[in-house]
Amino acid sequence: METVTATPPMRERLLDAATDLFYAQGLRAVSADRIIERVGTTKVTFYRHFRTKDDLVVAYLERRAGLERDGIGQAVEMAAGDPDKALALIAEGIGAVVCGPGYRGCPFINAAAEYPDPDSPVRRVVDTHRRWYSTLFEQIIAPLGRPDQAAVVAQLVLLRDGAMVAGYLGDPAAVADALRRGSRAIIDA
Template structure:
């Protein structure tokens, strides 16, 4: 005679092929919202719905997950900056100003907490893999801005790029401190003045 006893339902397991993506998506949300150190591994495992062994298979250390998170953020933010610049038209001078439209979009987003790389740098000691990754990101963005400045004919492209990068970072921070998306417009207007002066036109 077959047993009619009710069996306790077993929790659904995440397919192996999706586990890494679910972990990274959960980390992306929690790291940005709570900070790198405040978002614990146990919480990420629980909310991603994967087994602990599966988590450590893909990310042996927390810094490995943080680096994967920063890599994802890099792709998203860099893509948004490039798209905003290209939307301004083919003129490199216009693109130097247009890239700031990405800042306006970011500051209006629900749950905005500033630049993920600046936040990560603040939580990571100099010389660590995580801090080095934040520096690499900033250098890459600055190099791209400098290339645009060269194409625009700026007599001092390095100086212009540094100034615009500072305005961009300041706008990212101000959007959090002021809680006002209008800071992005101020940053854009400042960028327009810097580009105009650098290229020899009246601001």
């Protein structure tokens, strides 16, 4: 008996195509027509699911954010309240991502570079994701009772951003270790 695999809904097919193309080639470089062609649909169908291309960009970033948050959330859960272990597991996860094939930088940093207007819907998704990281780091270091918690959190977010860029521009094999050691140094300072 042959198993029949259901075709994903059109919205998901459009989002899957956009995810591949946006990450590989850039948000502004990929047209809605290119995504429509890749999926093999019509403009009417595309615009039924996404009012504008920017709406698709927002959906792409929200999907990426969800996946990242799930992975990081699992690492924090595994750490069971141990800040050192949580930061080490996060560093390990980020190192695995930036060392993976086809890594082209952080999709959120890339989006911010392509959408400089802080009021655009795309930048609002980027800002929400950065605030999520700040909140995450606040929760991780809260048990340490640091009086300078806000400064430590800002430094950890900055270090994370640097690791995401270094994985693309530098030696990705060294990123996880540098991120882990850097995080520890910030906390110990």
